[in-house]
Amino acid sequence: MEISEGGMSAIVTEPLNTGDEVELSFDVAPGTKITLKAVVRNHYCFRYGFEFVSLTEENRERIRAVCASLKPYAGGWY
Numbered sequence: 274m275e276i277s278e279g280g281m282s283a284i285v286t287e288p289l290n291t292g293d294e295v296e297l298s299f300d301v302a303p304g305t306k307i308t309l310k311a312v313v314r315n316h317y318c319f320r321y322g323f324e325f326v327s328l329t330e331e332n333r334e335r336i337r338a339v340c341a342s343l344k345p346y347a348g349g350w351y
Contacts, residue, residue, distance in 0.1 A: 274299075275346050278336055280311065280324040289313045289321060297323060301339045307332055 275282045281297070289295065291313050298308040309332055311323035328336070 276336065276340060276343070278325075278333065278340060280314070280322065282320055282322050284319050285321050286319060289316065291315060294326070295323065301335045305335075307335055 274284075281299075283297075293313045295311055295313065296308060297311050298306055301307050309328060310326050312326055313321055314324045315322040325336075
């Protein structure tokens with residue numbers, strides 16, 4: 274999974290279409306879950322790219338803190 278302040282990618286086994294609005298839920302810290310709306314922007318096989326929509330300021334700050342704590346993305350598949 275990659276994450277930025279604007280969106281994230283994830284491996285998803287259920288088929289989705291570009292433009293679908295979904296609800297994402299993930300841990301930003303142990304025991305701290307965030308749930309938000311996103312739109313599917315692209316996909317390749319099972320890897321989907323999501324753009325966050327209608328973020329609350331609280332969720333934006335949580336995501337910003339997570340991003341600041343991670344090593345920069347170097348590209349490629351892991």
